Structure formats: structure tokens, C-alpha cells
Amino acid sequence: MPKNVDVLPLFEKSQITFAPIPRFSYEGNLGAELEAGRMSNTDAINMLDAMLAIRSFEETVAQMKAGKFKPTPGFKFIGATHLSIGQEASAVGAVSAIGPDDYITSTHRGHGHSIAKGFYWLLGRQSDEELRAFVEGYADPSDYESLFECALQVHLNRTMAELMGKEEGYCHGRGGGMHIADFHAGHLGANAIVGGSYAIAAGAAMASDMLDLGRVVLCFVGDGATNNGIAHEAYNWAAQDQFECGVPVIFLVENNQYGMTGQQVGEVTGIQDLAQRGAGYNEVNMHAEVVNGMDPIAMYDAVARATELCRNGQGPVLLESKTYRYMGHSLSDDCTAYRSETEEGAWKAIDPIDQIKRALVEYGVLSDDEVVEHCRAMSKRIENASVWAVDATDPDPKDIYRGLFADSTSDDIGDEWATPEDALLAEPSYTRRDRQGRILYRHAVAEAIMEEMLRDRRVVLYGEDVADYGGAFGATRGLIDVFGRKRVFNAPISEAAIVGTAAGASMVGLRPVAEIMYIDFIFMTMDQTGNQLAKNRYMFGGKAKLPAVIRTTIGGGKGYAGQHSQSLEAVVAQVPGLKVVAPATPYDCKGLMKSAIRDDNPVIFIEHQHCYTDKGEVPEGDYTIPLGEGKVVREGTDVTAVAYSYMLLRTLEAAEALAEEGISVEVVDPRTLVPLDEAIIAASVNKTGRALVVQQAPYTGCYGEHIAHRIVDLCWDSLKAPVKIVAAHDVPPPMAAPLEEENIPSVEKIADALRELAKG
Ligand SMILES: Cc1ncc(C[n+]2csc(CCOP(=O)(O)OP(=O)(O)O)c2C)c(N)n1
Ligand SMILES: [Mg+2]
Incomplete structure (x- = not known):
């Protein structure tokens, strides 16, 4: 419904109704998909390999964490270990159904998403050149098969290296397993804040639409995340009427039944299915569905249909995959405190990897021996990755700031992006x-x-x-x-x-x-x-x-x-x-x-x-002021006042008043607080020997404390008096006029402080 200017008072008796939300509607299987040509034998084998990669990778992490597998003597694994063993069908089925260049966002339990995204991105490379560029510096194989094998190994190596905090990791060891991102493959990042990626995904999808990128965003979240406020904000954001073309985002809730220990059904929510929440956001329930998350083919089917909806401008989509994590929340949780062996057994009996293995054999895609060979080959790759990652480079402490800020701007874009x-x-x-x-x-x-x-x-x-x-x-x-x-x-x-x-x-x-x-x-x-x-x-x-x-x-x-x-x-x-x-x-x-x-x-x-x-x-037309460049707004010789925003104006008034008393105040406006133009402040204080910092914020912890500290650090030898701060009181801003007047530094208070400093 487009924006309606007249919102009329219509009070006709009626009922709000919701269309049904399907649960487990998929009735096919691998055989049917192969027969219908929706999947090829190779697709099915790739599914197995991707799931094996996740399982083997995470089992190896568990072994390393427990000290049972040491890639090198004396090795000790550090870092978080939230494993998704049991949930592989959800990650692989979903990622295999979006395009290789579509985006994903992921969670703290995101090794699986990351492995799957990189794997399918590699499969989606159209030319050998792209694969060759990916493995550059590692190897230079001649035929496609060896090139792909090498690329897959590099992908696993770099993933493992990130978990180990190595320079060769996808994030150069700055993020680790809980914050792994892989931008070249469209992986916009895992998130260790539960629910943190909801709005990131909605925003990326909104941008994909606005910039005509044609890319869908698959947003993985857990069941626990759906109870966070940002989930509601992101669902509503993506479903707004004003976006005529639906926002191409698929919110995929991987309901493994538990947050850390809090159980979704019967404890921390009042509903059976989290897909139900789709009904609150638009007339089509966000196309919500509940999917069997233990079956990669059902997942593939649901996400393929969701992707299609998104590509046709009918997003957003909400999917809930019912799945289960076999291990504890992390490896320090043995899970017996909050769930039963019967429950665990029931889920393990429908293990997703066992299911795909059986299906591959049943429909004649692989023989039993070939399945075993795939398992062995993947274990070997993961072992190689572990050994490789342990030997990879530790980041140099000298590089601790690397990557904090981009040093680029859009200054020189020419007419490329000009608005027609x-x-x-x-x-x-x-x-x-x-x-x-x-x-x-x-x-x-x-x-x-x-x-x-x-x-x-x-x-x-x-x-x-x-x-x-x-x-x-x-x-x-x-x-x-x-x-x-x-x-x-x-x-x-x-x-x-x-x-x-x-x-x-x-x-x-x-x-x-x-x-x-x-x-x-x-x-x-x-x-x-x-x-x-x-x-x-x-x-x-x-x-x-x-x-x-x-x-x-x-x-x-x-x-x-x-x-x-x-x-x-x-x-x-x-x-x-x-x-x-x-x-x-x-x-x-x-x-x-x-x-x-x-x-x-x-x-x-x-x-x-x-x-x-x-x-x-203010001139008409183009001019810019560099961020991080302060300004001496008034020159003076006796005392320096550092002030910004509205406090600058009051400080200038105070300086004017003091000039009449023969006190010369130099006023410096940093204009940008981060990065702070320390040089211009220091030059002034080195000249005057006295400094006042003026703040509208409460005294304790105000930014002026930082400025004052930098002045002490940089100008100690020239200081003739202690650095002073005039700030608000350490109270919430009060309403009553006399109290508020007392609270916000007045021209008089600033002038008093400057006078006192100049005399000292
Ligand atoms: C905002 C926030 N609250 C709490 C935590 C601690 N924590 C980490 S994972 C987790 C459980 C998340 O549950 P869910 O979203 O279902 O994902 P799952 O762990 O089951 O994959 C909790 C409570 C956190 N990281 N972030
Ligand atoms: Mg969960």
C-alpha cells in the first residue's frame, strides 16, 4: 500500500486475519530433484562435501580445544568455540540455493555459514582466472580440477587461520571465529552480538535494491536472536510499504531450540514457531515458512523459492529452520543441565549428513565406497588446514592499528556517480x-x-x-x-x-x-x-x-x-x-x-x-574542510580555551568580555573530536602556557577530560598552571530553568575560569 495522505477514520466492524503459515510443506527428496532437473548429481555431491567440510572442521576444532589433536607439538587452541555440528543442512541447503555472489550475514555460530559461502562462491567462479587470483601466492595448478581443489584448500586454510588469529586468516586475525567475514565471497560478517546482524542485512538488502546490485541477502540468525529488539526493528524495516520494490532479504532463523540454555518452546517465548512472527509485519506474513532444517534438500527448496521471491521484488522473506546443535552452546557447556538424552538422541537419529549420504547412494549418485572416500578426503583437507594455520603468521603487534580507518574518500569520483x-x-x-x-x-x-x-x-x-x-x-x-x-x-x-x-x-x-x-x-x-x-x-x-x-x-x-x-x-x-x-x-x-x-x-x-x-x-558551491583539522578561532596570548559546538560561541563571548579586562584569550575549536587535531591545541597551549576546556557534558568522563589529558601529555613543559575544565554538573539535565541555567556552562562561568587561569 503506498503512502496515503488522508488517513480517514474508518471504523467498520471486521476482523484481522492472517493467511496460514506453512510448516514442512516440502514433500520431495533428492531423487525427485534429480529427476526434475532442479539438482544435478554434481550439486548433490557438492552438498555432501560442503556439509562434510563443516562437520570435519568443527570436530577438529573440538579435538584441538580438548587437546586431543595437536597439529604441532605444544599447540594450544584459544578463542571461542560455538560449533554448529548438527546444523549443517541448514547452512549448506540455504547457501547452495542463493547465488554465489549474493550476500550472507552470519552469527557467533557461523563457521558453517562461512565455509559454505566460500565453497559455493568458489563453485560459482565462471573463469579459471578468478580461481587463479584466489590461490595466488599459494600454488599455480594447470587444470580446473586441481585449481578448484587448491582453492578449496586455501579457503579452508584461511578460515582455520582466522580462528587461530593469524595474519593469513580472512580477517587477518582481527575478528576470529565469532567475527569471520569474507567480503570477496559476499560474506558480510559473522556477529557475536546475538541479533546484531539483523539490521545490517536489512540495510545491505535495501542498498542492493537502491543500487540495482541484484543481490539477495541471506541473514542467518538464531532462535534466541528473534527475541531481541533489533529483530523486530529489522523485520519492520524490510517490510515497509514505502519500499515499492520489496527489500531482497531472507531472514533465516536457525531454530536449534535453545539460546544458550533458554528453550524457545515452553520457556522464553509464547509461541511454537518463530515463523509465526512474520504475520506481524506485512499482509503476506513475510512469506513465512517453517522448514525441516535437518534436510538439506528441503532447505534448498525453501531458500530457492525465497530467493526467487526476493529477485522478483517480493521480499522480505522469513524462514524458520528447525534444527539442533549436538554439542553444548560452546565447548565449555556439557548441555546435560538443560536437555535430555532422549531429546538429543531423537535429533541425532535424523542426522543431516547421514541423510544425504543415504540419499546419494539410494539414488545412484555415489557408491558406498565413494561416500567413504569423500569423507576421507575432506578430513584430510581439514587436517591440512589445521597444520597450515598453526604455522601461519602471527600478526605483528606493530600493526595493531591496521585496518581501523580507511584512508580513502569519494573525492575523486568524477561524474561516474553523478545524479542524472x-x-x-x-x-x-x-x-x-x-x-x-x-x-x-x-x-x-x-x-x-x-x-x-x-x-x-x-x-x-x-x-x-x-x-x-x-x-x-x-x-x-x-x-x-x-x-x-x-x-x-x-x-x-x-x-x-x-x-x-x-x-x-x-x-x-x-x-x-x-x-x-x-x-x-x-x-x-x-x-x-x-x-x-x-x-x-x-x-x-x-x-x-x-x-x-x-x-x-x-x-x-x-x-x-x-x-x-x-x-x-x-x-x-x-x-x-x-x-x-x-x-x-x-x-x-x-x-x-x-x-x-x-x-x-x-x-x-x-x-x-x-x-x-x-x-x-557560507559560499555557494563546493568546498570541504578536512576531518581532523581544528581552527584557531580567536588569537590570544594569555590563556587557551578549547571549545566546540555551541560551547564555542559562549567561550568566544567570554573571551570578548575578558579582552576588555586586558586578558587575551586564544580560542581553539577542534571541530572534529575524532580524529582530534592535537597539534593545533598543543601549539596554542605551548604559546599561552594555560588551558581551559569547555564542555556542555557532565564533568566526569566528558570528552574534555581527554583533551585536558592530551594537553598535559603534550605541553607539560610549557604549562604554567593546571589545565582546567568547565563542564556541566554530574547530574542528568534538569528541567527547571534555574537548574538548567546552573547546569550548562554560562559565559560568566567560562569567563571566571579563564580569569582565574590567567592570573594563576
Ligand atoms: C546481545 C547478546 N546477548 C547475549 C549474548 C551471549 N550469548 C551468546 S550466544 C547466546 C545464545 C544465542 O542463541 P541463538 O540466537 O538461539 O543462537 P545459537 O547460539 O543457538 O546458535 C547468548 C545468550 C550475546 N553474545 N549477545
Ligand atoms: Mg539457538
Whole structure:
């Protein structure tokens, strides 16, 4: 249903009904698939091999962890061990049914997904050249068969090497088994935050559609993950009416019956089947189905149909595969405390690998001996991989920062991505300048985004109420008239999904500018901001780029109290992997916003509500201000004041007042908090010998403490007095005007502190 402007009061008596959600509808088997030509003998053998690879890989991990198998003498396995033995049909059936270049996201129990994705990606290579490039540096076989064999071995080696934290691992040992990603194969990353990848997958699928990538995203999650808030946000996100073409994502819930120990049926949910939840999100129940996750052919069938739906613009799809993990949650859990031997036995009796082996023999694809030979060959490959991985290189501690930030930008894209003129709904226009060439800060925000959206059609803007309304503060008003609802759209009130989808979308090439209305709401997003957006580059070995801008605002002084007035920049600045920008003037705002959008790293862009109506000179047209470059806003000789965002304006007022008393204050605005222009701050303090840092945030743990500490570190020899901080009190922002006035540093308080410092 498209956006309906008139929402009329219709109160006709009726009932809400849901179409039935099928359970175990697949009635075929390998024989039927072979006969119908949906699968070939080779497909079936590949299924066996992929499942054997997972089983053998994980059994070897278990042996290594228990010290029963030592690839080299003295070897000790470290790291997490969440094994998926028993769940192989789910991983392999599903991955074999999507295209080799489609995407997956995975979980902490993700070795199987990763092995299967890489395996099917290799099978999908059209030319020897691609395989040859993959094995470069390892071997140079001549015929396809040896080339593929070599590539498979390299894949297993690199997977095992990642588990062992080696440089040759897929993520260069930065992620390990719980965060393995394999970007060349479309594996967008495993996630050790339960449910953490839900919005990443929805965002990647949204981007796939917007950029016409034609790729489906298969999002593996566990049953436990479905009870996390982000699951709800992501389902709803993907099912929104405003996406005319359905978002091509398959949420595949691998219901192995337990979270860690919490049981889905009869304990931690009120439903029998998690597929039932599809009924809450759109009229077609998200095409939800329950599938036999112990049968790879049933899984293949269901995911193939889901993929087809996604490719036809009818996503999202929700599938639940009923499966079972044979081992404990991890190898330190013996599972007897929460489940019975009878239950375990019943599942092991329908073991997925036994089933496929039997089927291959029954339908004449392989003989018993050939099955045994496949098992032996796979065990050998895994043994080779273990020995190889142990001998691989330990990362050099000197390289600990490698991969944290991309050093690239989209500065030089030429016209490749320019928005075609005929895609514009209205002539883009600049805000009328006053006689001094000035516009408002909020107009500077809109102009920067407008110019970047024109320059690069991968830039899209979304957030709560940004479309027709231009956001709660009207900062982006008018952009929808130029770019339309496909590039400027309202988000549901789902802050975690706003950030998570931006992360996922940026990982596959979109350049989202997403808005979180008040920085107070960043706490709603902390997993997506702090664990996903910030870390997905570093954890995945520096391979992902996340060119996403999260715009947000600081307020205060309006009587909005504790949940709409905070200054939480330290919360985001503390997480490595995010850049943080907080401009005070219209000129800086435009130049920095443009740089933020072009940067290939995630940027938290903090606007200040009090600055929105400030005027300043801003040129029409292109200019940028490099992130990480501060500015001496006022020169002085007696004392340095470091301030940013709205506090800069108050500090400048204080400096002006002190000038009349004969005290000369130099005011430095870092503009970007991460990376911080320490050099410009240090140069000023080395000159004046005295420093004050001004903060709107509460004193304890504020970002100013970090700045003050850096000043002490860098300027110790020139300091003539202790470094001071003027900050808010250590209380939540109060509502009452006298209390709020007391709380936010006033011009007088700043002036007092500067005066005291200058005298000291
Ligand atoms: C947000 C979050 N909460 C808790 C944990 C600890 N934890 C790790 S795995 C897990 C169970 C997850 O269950 P499920 O989603 O069913 O996946 P499964 O382990 O069964 O594959 C828990 C509670 C976590 N990693 N992340
Ligand atoms: Mg589970």
C-alpha cells in the first residue's frame, strides 16, 4: 500500500486475519530433484562435501580445544568455540540455493555459514582466472580440477587461520571465529552480538535494491536472536510499504531450540514457531515458512523459492529452520543441565549428513565406497588446514592499528556517480544569502547534503521525519522536493535499525546519511553504533568500508530535561572506529558535512540545536574542510580555551568580555573530536602556557577530560598552571530553568575560569 495522505477514520466492524503459515510443506527428496532437473548429481555431491567440510572442521576444532589433536607439538587452541555440528543442512541447503555472489550475514555460530559461502562462491567462479587470483601466492595448478581443489584448500586454510588469529586468516586475525567475514565471497560478517546482524542485512538488502546490485541477502540468525529488539526493528524495516520494490532479504532463523540454555518452546517465548512472527509485519506474513532444517534438500527448496521471491521484488522473506546443535552452546557447556538424552538422541537419529549420504547412494549418485572416500578426503583437507594455520603468521603487534580507518574518500569520483538531471524532481536551489553572504546553520546542513546528493547518487538521506518535514528541526527541509521519496525518506522510529541499516547499506556501496533526532537517542542504538558501525571494518580485517554519516543533535537550555538535552559526544568518541564531528558555525558545518559524506569511514556528525538559527557566511558551491583539522578561532596570548559546538560561541563571548579586562584569550575549536587535531591545541597551549576546556557534558568522563589529558601529555613543559575544565554538573539535565541555567556552562562561568587561569 503506498503512502496515503488522508488517513480517514474508518471504523467498520471486521476482523484481522492472517493467511496460514506453512510448516514442512516440502514433500520431495533428492531423487525427485534429480529427476526434475532442479539438482544435478554434481550439486548433490557438492552438498555432501560442503556439509562434510563443516562437520570435519568443527570436530577438529573440538579435538584441538580438548587437546586431543595437536597439529604441532605444544599447540594450544584459544578463542571461542560455538560449533554448529548438527546444523549443517541448514547452512549448506540455504547457501547452495542463493547465488554465489549474493550476500550472507552470519552469527557467533557461523563457521558453517562461512565455509559454505566460500565453497559455493568458489563453485560459482565462471573463469579459471578468478580461481587463479584466489590461490595466488599459494600454488599455480594447470587444470580446473586441481585449481578448484587448491582453492578449496586455501579457503579452508584461511578460515582455520582466522580462528587461530593469524595474519593469513580472512580477517587477518582481527575478528576470529565469532567475527569471520569474507567480503570477496559476499560474506558480510559473522556477529557475536546475538541479533546484531539483523539490521545490517536489512540495510545491505535495501542498498542492493537502491543500487540495482541484484543481490539477495541471506541473514542467518538464531532462535534466541528473534527475541531481541533489533529483530523486530529489522523485520519492520524490510517490510515497509514505502519500499515499492520489496527489500531482497531472507531472514533465516536457525531454530536449534535453545539460546544458550533458554528453550524457545515452553520457556522464553509464547509461541511454537518463530515463523509465526512474520504475520506481524506485512499482509503476506513475510512469506513465512517453517522448514525441516535437518534436510538439506528441503532447505534448498525453501531458500530457492525465497530467493526467487526476493529477485522478483517480493521480499522480505522469513524462514524458520528447525534444527539442533549436538554439542553444548560452546565447548565449555556439557548441555546435560538443560536437555535430555532422549531429546538429543531423537535429533541425532535424523542426522543431516547421514541423510544425504543415504540419499546419494539410494539414488545412484555415489557408491558406498565413494561416500567413504569423500569423507576421507575432506578430513584430510581439514587436517591440512589445521597444520597450515598453526604455522601461519602471527600478526605483528606493530600493526595493531591496521585496518581501523580507511584512508580513502569519494573525492575523486568524477561524474561516474553523478545524479542524472532527469532524476531530479525540481531544480536544486541555494538559500538566498543576506548582504553579507550569510545563511543559517541549518541551511548549511541542507546545502551540504544537497550538493553531495547531486554529486553522488549513492548518497541517500533518511531518519525520523526527515522527508516532508525536514527533520524535527527542519534542517533538511526541501531536499525531498528535489530528490524524491526514494532518496529522502522517513524512517520508522527504530533508532537501532536506522544506524544498523546505514552500516549494512554502506558496506555494500550506498553512502547513507541517517539522522538520529536527538543524541540522547543514541543510547537506543548503542549496539549498532558501538559494536557494528564502529567495528565492522577493523574486525573484518580492514576489508569493509562503511561510508555512513549519522547526523544527530545536541540541545539543552529548552527545559526538555534529562532525555532531550544531553551532550553525549564522549559516548561515541570512546568507541574506536568512529569519526566524530561537532561544528559550531554554518561555514564549518557545510564544509565538514561534505567531508563526512565523502569519507569512507563512519562519521557521527553532531549538530547543535542552538546553532541551527545562527547565521554565518557560507559560499555557494563546493568546498570541504578536512576531518581532523581544528581552527584557531580567536588569537590570544594569555590563556587557551578549547571549545566546540555551541560551547564555542559562549567561550568566544567570554573571551570578548575578558579582552576588555586586558586578558587575551586564544580560542581553539577542534571541530572534529575524532580524529582530534592535537597539534593545533598543543601549539596554542605551548604559546599561552594555560588551558581551559569547555564542555556542555557532565564533568566526569566528558570528552574534555581527554583533551585536558592530551594537553598535559603534550605541553607539560610549557604549562604554567593546571589545565582546567568547565563542564556541566554530574547530574542528568534538569528541567527547571534555574537548574538548567546552573547546569550548562554560562559565559560568566567560562569567563571566571579563564580569569582565574590567567592570573594563576
Ligand atoms: C546481545 C547478546 N546477548 C547475549 C549474548 C551471549 N550469548 C551468546 S550466544 C547466546 C545464545 C544465542 O542463541 P541463538 O540466537 O538461539 O543462537 P545459537 O547460539 O543457538 O546458535 C547468548 C545468550 C550475546 N553474545 N549477545
Ligand atoms: Mg539457538
